[in-house]
Amino acid sequence: xxxxxxxxxxxxxxxxxxxxxxxxxxxxxxxxxxxxxxxxxxxxxxxxxxxxxxxxxxxxxxxxxxxxxxxxxxxxxxxxxxxxxxxxxxxxxxxxxxxxxxxxxxxxxxxxxxxxxxxxxxxxxxxxxxxxxxxxxxxxxxxxxxxxxxxxxxxxxxxxxxxxxxxxxxxxxxxxxxxxxxxxxxxxxxxxxxxxxxxxxxxxxxxxxxxxxxxxxxxxxxxxxxxxxxxxxxxxxxxxxxxxxxxxxxxxxxxxxxxxxxxxxxxxxxxxxxxxxxxxxxxx
Amino acid sequence: xxxxxxxxxxxxxxxxxxxxxxxxxxxxxxxxxxxxxxxxxxxxxxxxxxxxxxxxxxxxxxxxxxxxxxxxxxxxxxxxxxxxxxxxxxxxxxxxxxxxxxxxxxxxxxxxxxxxxxxxxxxxxxxxxxxxxxxxxxxxxxxxxxxxxxxxxxxxxxxxxxxxxxxxxxxxxxxxxxxxxxxxxxxxxxxxxxxxxxxxxxxxxxxxxxxxxxxxxxxxxxxxxxxxxxxxxxxxxxxxxxxxxxxxxxxxxxxxxxxxxxxxxxxxxxxxxxxxxxxxxxxx
Numbered sequence: 001x002x003x004x005x006x007x008x009x010x011x012x013x014x015x016x017x018x019x020x021x022x023x024x025x026x027x028x029x030x031x032x033x034x035x036x037x038x039x040x041x042x043x044x045x046x047x048x049x050x051x052x053x054x055x056x057x058x059x060x061x062x063x064x065x066x067x068x069x070x071x072x073x074x075x076x077x078x079x080x081x082x083x084x085x086x087x088x089x090x091x092x093x094x095x096x097x098x099x100x101x102x103x104x105x106x107x108x109x110x111x112x113x114x115x116x117x118x119x120x121x122x123x124x125x126x127x128x129x130x131x132x133x134x135x136x137x138x139x140x141x142x143x144x145x146x147x148x149x150x151x152x153x154x155x156x157x158x159x160x161x162x163x164x165x166x167x168x169x170x171x172x173x174x175x176x177x178x179x180x181x182x183x184x185x186x187x188x189x190x191x192x193x194x195x196x197x198x199x200x201x202x203x204x205x206x207x208x209x210x211x212x213x214x215x216x217x218x219x220x221x222x223x224x225x226x227x228x229x230x231x232x233x234x235x236x237x238x239x240x241x242x243x244x245x246x247x248x249x250x251x252x253x254x255x256x257x258x259x260x261x262x263x264x265x266x267x268x269x270x271x272x273x274x275x276x277x278x279x280x281x282x283x284x
Numbered sequence: 285x286x287x288x289x290x291x292x293x294x295x296x297x298x299x300x301x302x303x304x305x306x307x308x309x310x311x312x313x314x315x316x317x318x319x320x321x322x323x324x325x326x327x328x329x330x331x332x333x334x335x336x337x338x339x340x341x342x343x344x345x346x347x348x349x350x351x352x353x354x355x356x357x358x359x360x361x362x363x364x365x366x367x368x369x370x371x372x373x374x375x376x377x378x379x380x381x382x383x384x385x386x387x388x389x390x391x392x393x394x395x396x397x398x399x400x401x402x403x404x405x406x407x408x409x410x411x412x413x414x415x416x417x418x419x420x421x422x423x424x425x426x427x428x429x430x431x432x433x434x435x436x437x438x439x440x441x442x443x444x445x446x447x448x449x450x451x452x453x454x455x456x457x458x459x460x461x462x463x464x465x466x467x468x469x470x471x472x473x474x475x476x477x478x479x480x481x482x483x484x485x486x487x488x489x490x491x492x493x494x495x496x497x498x499x500x501x502x503x504x505x506x507x508x509x510x511x512x513x514x515x516x517x518x519x520x521x522x523x524x525x526x527x528x529x530x531x532x533x534x535x536x537x538x539x540x541x542x543x544x545x546x547x548x549x550x551x552x553x554x555x556x557x558x559x560x561x562x563x564x565x566x567x568x
Contacts, residue, residue: 125497129562186489191500193543194482196558197535198475201528203561205470213409215509216475218502224562225499227555231548244485245540249533251481256529259477264515271511274480277487278413278508 003159005167006069006095010035012082014043014053016128017099018073019136022052024168027138037063043133064089069164071122072098076232080109087113095157097122097164101184103149103177105236110151117153120161121177122146123184124170129224142169149177178238185241192222192230193241194248199223287443289451290353290379294319296366298327298337300412301383302357303420306336308452311422321347327417348373353448355406356382360516364393371397379441381406381448385468387433387461389520394435401437404445405461406430407468408454413508426453433461462522469525476506476514477525478532483507 009025009032011018022034036053037060038044044056057063064070064086072079079098083106090096096119098106103121110119126144128135146165150158162172199220202212209220234241258267293309293316295302306318320337321344322328328340341347348354348370356363363382367390374380380403382390387405394403410428412419430449434442446456483504486496493504518525542551 127497127499129499183491183495186486187491187496187500190485191482191496191503193539194478194536195499195503196555197539198478198532199562200554200558201474201531201535202470203558205528205531207467207471209562211467212471212475213411215411215413215479215506216471218505219475219479220562221502222499223555224559225555227552227559230555231552234543234551235546235548237543242540242544244489245536245543247485247489248482249536249540251485252478252529252533252536255477255481256526256533259518259521259529260526262519264519267518268511268515270484271480271507271509271514274484274487275508275511278483278493278504 003163005163006032006160008033008035008066008068010037010063010067010070010094011053012037012063012070012072012086013074013078014038014040014047014133014136015073016131016133016135016140017124017126018071019043019047019052019133020126020138020140021071021073021099021168022047023136023138024141025164026052028167032068035063035067040133046133060086060089064091064094067091067094069095069097072096072100074098074100075226075229076100076102076105076236078232079106083109083113083115087115090115094118095120095160097161099124100233101127101188102181102233102236103147104181104238107149107151107177116151118157120148120150120154120157122148122161122165123180124165126170127225129221131226131229139169141165144170146170146172147180148172148174149180150174181236182238182240185238186244189233189237189241190244190248192225193245195220195222287447289314289447290316290444292317292319292350292352294321294347294351294354294378295337296321296347296354296356296370297358297362298322298324298331298417298420299357300415300417300419300424301408301410302355303327303331303336303417304410304422304424305355305357305383305452306331307420307422308425309448310336312451316352319347319351324417330417344370344373348375348378351375351378353379353381356380356384358382358384359510359513360384360386360389360520362516363390367393367397367399371399374399378402379404379444381445383408384517385411385472386465386517386520387431388465388522391433391435391461400435402441403434404438404441405433406445406449407433407464408449409472410454411509413505415510415513423453425449428454430454430456431464432456432458433464434458465520466522466524469522470528473517473521473525474528474532476509477529479504479506
């Protein structure tokens, strides 16, 4: 039997992630009622006008009553602060999730607030360098991996959150929040910092972005990501990020030396090894 | 008056670049006759079968007679070697171009062979991590920057080569070959090496490519580029590539230290600066 779907959903933050979830849910054959909460008038007005949310109360006290599910689509730091502020306003049966890309800090906060029994954290691998409601779109989660984390006390709710994501095309995998965050340091934070570093070097050397080829464009796209969202994540980044960055700096230095010493056969060998890794995956 | 178009074109190498040029020319309302020369039977057979070339002689002596234009769509080292081999076979009035992404080495070779009066080098900023005839497509050059280089003796021919590229959607800019190659070290070779270094670190840390989010995918796509083509380019890379790589390693190290010391406000500031550079360009 399919898990009981959520019929009254509240989404806090209607930016790229929250706005896209609202759009995707509203496109379902039997969409839930959606209530949005945002500090930005243009997000609320846009979402109301486009029918992406049904209600957009300004006062948080009018947001929480009667919700089955609250989704925090806010940046990590805001999510942690809002959980504190909203704790007294939550209905006792409301399930809670969030979309932040680090999971240990939110689960720790949920436990500190006595919410661990109804908190299932989500991390959709579906970001983009764009942000804001204007960048949101139906289908953002289609085919995307969604990491889910929960304490034992909330395991019974995981099926319902899986159902939510499945309905908008996501593919859920349950994981351990600390393992998850260490993995993100490598697969998400490291590429972000590398893109910023590369873009910085090119900008300082006097190049404009339209002087790059398509490959260089790919490599500097992430550099346009939201700085304060990333600041939040980097404040909570696990130590392993330092290791990942040090190894990347060392790998660039290794290649610099090989090239400078004319040891190009070794560079080709290294590219063949690494290229096999890249090509091994069909999702290119 | 539009420059006299080439009506009998020979293309050496029918991979991604040469094959795409052939396809794009054949899609014109009044396409030229195209003769292809390749060492790979499957390229020749595929191009003949799809009508992308009209003739595919196996013996180079049957390739050159009567051509208006020869285009070398081969990797840099092969282009240099083939120019030597083909010199005696060239008709005296045939114009020559190539598609390699470094231009000083080919112009120097053309001069050494006494071909500078009919050589206009091309560098389309339109590569991809894919390669081979199977990856070629009509439209590859649509909207792409094409760098052109020529010695004074060949300036009168530049207009005809511009016309060729314009007919397939390219946007030509004439430049100095040495300036061009120094620029490529920054905007093309540096992103390639950085992508390979990042992919290498992720592969060695035990991650599969499908564990990356869309941003990490972007950052590791170039790592799948053709190693021997890149080996050729790196053998001829200008010294400035070493400087570019050293600066990128240093930028990563700077960010690593800021993050490790918790100076995240400075990281955000740096991301804001760099992000403005990335966002300043509409071609995202």
